[in-house]
Amino acid sequence: MHKVRGALLTGLTWVLAAAFFFPVAWMVFTSFKSESDASSIPPTIAVPLSFAQYAAVFDRGAGSYLLNSATASIGSTIIVLLLAIPAAYGLSIRPIKRVQDVLFFFISTRFLPAAASILPVFFILKTLGLLDNITALALLYSAMNLPIAVWMMRSFFKEVPIDIVEAAQIDGANLRTEMVRVVLPILLPGIAAVALICFIFSWNEYFLATLLTSFQARTAPPFLASFVDGRGQFLAVLSAASTLAVLPVIIAGWAAQKQLVRGLAMGAVK
């Protein structure tokens, strides 16, 4: 009886998980079909598959958009880490006064919708001639992700045994060696989690990208959104473009699942 129920629950879990994943699987599968196979009903399964749609996507300039996405995401992740790691250190291991106030400030900036700042940001960038500039976009993404990064980093820092830091201090290690030699190695998994989450949020960002870039600095999300032109069949080529845009994050997310789960849980709960 107990075993039967267990098997049923396992089966149910499997079916539901597969159903939940179906849109992604179907997107990848469709991306290898021809246009007519892609939009035939009933759906086709046993059809010739090819990379033709991917070639078409790159012909439409997907390469430069993906490169822009990578630049903005990796650039902003580096900026965020450079700012968040020292800040979290100052908020946990060597706490300043009014830690609570500072933390509250950071999380409140996260609650501020992009709507609150988009207009001035748009006009400032326009005045400075920085519209359609990938560096400007990377800086804005850094501001967007900094609060989460500080919060997550701080909860990872709090797990560093204070004895180790104190021992290093007694040894006369100054701040920099204390941080680089003693604390950083313990923190590496946490830093990886924070970096991954910042990368994902930046890579997937659409609102700022669509309003602040047009051609030179266009990233993948607005490129995708402008992909459907309504002429003829486009399901297969759209699926190919979407797969390309989605793949880096999915692979990164799967590979670092443990860190991701831990990071989200810690960042969220602690």
Next chain:
Amino acid sequence: MTATMQSRTTGARPRTAERRRASWVPRGLVLPALIFSILLTQIPFVVTIVFSLLNWNQLRPSEIQFNWFHNYVVVFTGPDFLPSLFSTVTITGTSVLLSLLIGLGFALLLDRKFVGRGIARTLIITPFLVMPAAAALIWKWSMLDVNVGMINYGLHLLGLPPVSWNTDFPVATIIILLTWQFTPFMMLILLAGLQSQNRDILEAASVDGAGPLRTFRWMTLPHLRQYIEIAALLGTIMLLQVFDPIAIMTKGTGGTKTLSYLLYERAFIGLNIGEAAAFGVVTVAVTMVVATLALRTLFRVFIEGNVRDA
């Protein structure tokens, strides 16, 4: 802490200069992040408030002038604000509730040991990783399209007529997509909560003859309270700002014109900067109010006073 450490290492009372230096180091560590954040988020918000007090239409750029709260009067008395607020609350509230419920279901299913549990979890968290723009397009065309969508094919197999989701049920379309994307987020937080339960106590309860349902109602749910609370709060705040699927799937038609989409429309299509800024300020205010309210109500519904700890 730092000061005592230093006095131990130098073997003497720290001099004032040294103490001052010691307190400036951590402050110096926090300051760059703080300044960066203020420059890029707080100052623009203050400027938005200033914008909202201006009569500024891009079509007449030479006529910018101060007109105090006129834009707010226009916002609150105009025909767009209330429907938009309603759309925002409906879409956010329903999506948060659905993704919390489904997320809880998945979390409970995954909180057992079974073959392939890691793979099942991987499959379930994937929608959260999918770029929202791509998710919106795939759902709009590949899943929900009236002619070639897989959902309609499924309905057809069940002998049901096809549904033109995107044009006839735009709100449902957006909610389906958002629920799909945010369920994994809820699931991860709730799963973390489930796994932090004390297994011994649960076992003791089952030995004492408490059935799984009673154990869940009286032990697991109260324990999950803070996790549900945080998942709901974070989900609400992220979803209140939602823009991508609306811009891509419905363009604000059929009751899907949320506040953030309305602001975009006013500023970048209507070119009325003053009014758009007023909408921005109101959106921020609503975000704060709704996040607080949503939290309280959710709690009354979910755990109706069966938690006695404060």
